[in-house]
Amino acid sequence: xxxxxxxxxxxxxxxxxxxxxxxxxxxxxxxxxxxxxxxxxxxxxxxxxxxxxxxxxxxxxxxxxxxxxxxxxxxxxxxxxxxxxxxxxxxxxxxxxxxxxxxxxxxxxxxxxxxxxxxxxxxxxxxxxxxxxxxxxxxxxxxxxxxxxxxxxxxxxxxxxxxxxxxxxxxxxxxxxxxxxxxxxxxxxxxxxxxxxxxxxxxxxxxxxxxxxxxxxxxxxxxxxxxxxxx
Ligand SMILES: [Zn+2]
Ligand SMILES: [Zn+2]
Numbered sequence: 525x526x527x528x529x530x531x532x533x534x535x536x537x538x539x540x541x542x543x544x545x546x547x548x549x550x551x552x553x554x555x556x557x558x559x560x561x562x563x564x565x566x567x568x569x570x571x572x573x574x575x576x577x578x579x580x581x582x583x584x585x586x587x588x589x590x591x592x593x594x595x596x597x598x599x600x601x602x603x604x605x606x607x608x609x610x611x612x613x614x615x616x617x618x619x620x621x622x623x624x625x626x627x628x629x630x631x632x633x634x635x636x637x638x639x640x641x642x643x644x645x646x647x648x649x650x651x652x653x654x655x656x657x658x659x660x661x662x663x664x665x666x667x668x669x670x671x672x673x674x675x676x677x678x679x680x681x682x683x684x685x686x687x688x689x690x691x692x693x694x695x696x697x698x699x700x701x702x703x704x705x706x707x708x709x710x711x712x713x714x715x716x717x718x719x720x721x722x723x724x725x726x727x728x729x730x731x732x733x734x735x736x737x738x739x740x741x742x743x744x745x746x747x748x749x750x751x752x753x754x755x
Contacts, residue, residue, distance in 0.1 A: 530558040532565070666710055675715035677704070684748070686723045693725035694739035695732075700725050709734040719745065 526539045535558065542554040543562055555562060570577060581588065600607070615625060633640040648655045682704050691699050702723040708714030711734045722740050724732065 528554060530556070530561055532557040532561040669710050670716055673710060673713055673715045675717035675720065677716060677718040677721055681718040682721065682723075685718065685721060688744075688748075689723060692723075693728050694722055695724055695728035698725055703729050705729045705732065707738045707740070708736055712736060718748075 527536050528539050528542055529536045530542075537558050539554055541558045541560075542556075543559055544552045545555050546552045557565065596603075596607070615622065686702050691702070693700065693702060703726055704721045705724040706714045706716070707720050707722050710716075714720050714736075722738070724739070
């Protein structure tokens with residue numbers, strides 16, 4: 525193993541302890557000072573020239589952004605884990621930017637529905653336990669909200685509603701198992717009296733999500749016996 529004497533600390537070390545340096549013509553040679561001295565020296569340089577470096581960085585901000593985006597794209601896969609970590613830390617430490625981040629991600633989801641759906645499924649598969657817990661928590665919140673919004677309907681009332689519409693889903697018209705959908709969603713303060721309930725099939729119900737959409741024909745209340753219409 526070839527050795528070399530560092531001109532800074534004076535120690536004799538194996539060549540591997542010295543960084544390569546490129547000449548203009550492309551050939552390269554080992555630096556005169558060893559790696560640890562080099563890092564000390566550059567650290568000292570950074571401290572001594574803080575203002576100069578900051579000014580330089582500021583002046584080249586756009587260039588640096590372009591370069592770092594290029595780097596990010598080129599090394600996206602191998603750096604996935606640390607990139608995610610950094611993004612999470614940044615999100616945690618910059619609460620004032622959270623709304624912007626959330627909006628950006630909503631926009632992305634809107635423009636990439638299929639990819640977003642697949643990513644979502646993938647996440648669920650990788651985080652089964654956590655996913656289950658979020659579901660349970662969301663359901664508990666929903667129940668609490670439901671209690672808070674007030675109202676209740678009976679099975680008899682819901683059967684009556686279903687019969688009234690011929691046992692069909694009010695959106696797709698299929699005669700399949702119907703679920704009670706809140707016209708004004710619970711999340712938006714909708715109560716649980718029968719006057720806020722419409723029959724939808726499971727798939728139409730889940731694609732409606734938290735939108736306020738009344739699919740009942742006008743005047744639906746008239747066909748309701750008074751004893752069944754509590755509110
Ligand atoms: Zn040295
Ligand atoms: Zn349907």
